Amino acid sequence: MPTMRKSTNPAVTTAVARKNFSDLINRVAYGKDRVVLTRRNKPLAAVVPIEDIALIEEIEDREDLKAAQAALREVKRKGTIPWARIKKELNLP
Template structure:
């Protein structure tokens, strides 16, 4: 993982992009990371993983709420039948 000052990065964009294909390149201002350049495929995977994790957390929260309220979940087969989706 490399760090480069924004002022130095201005003239090195092509090489920073090449470096970012291997590992993230952190852009710094006053020696503090303020942004990162990463490979586009890696970013896509991170965003996909984050969405999946958000879905998992939402399911966990729904189950927790169901337990707290003492409710019984409706079986999926019943839901499909009620919506006319059962085959």
């Protein structure tokens, strides 16, 4: 598991976030702040602008595509194992 780097984003306890939810959402949505929610002084979650989520999903899609392309290259190099053989080796019905 990667270690968390020191965040420069403001931290807010979950209790404070609940009390000021509307203000928190406005800070994130319109001010483009990233807010780390904490409980017992430990980072728990983050509230981020929707643009950040879109960027994260784009990065994940690129990484998935790279992994799929690598898997296809490996199949071309090494071939595949027939499903019947795998079932037999694993004693599957």
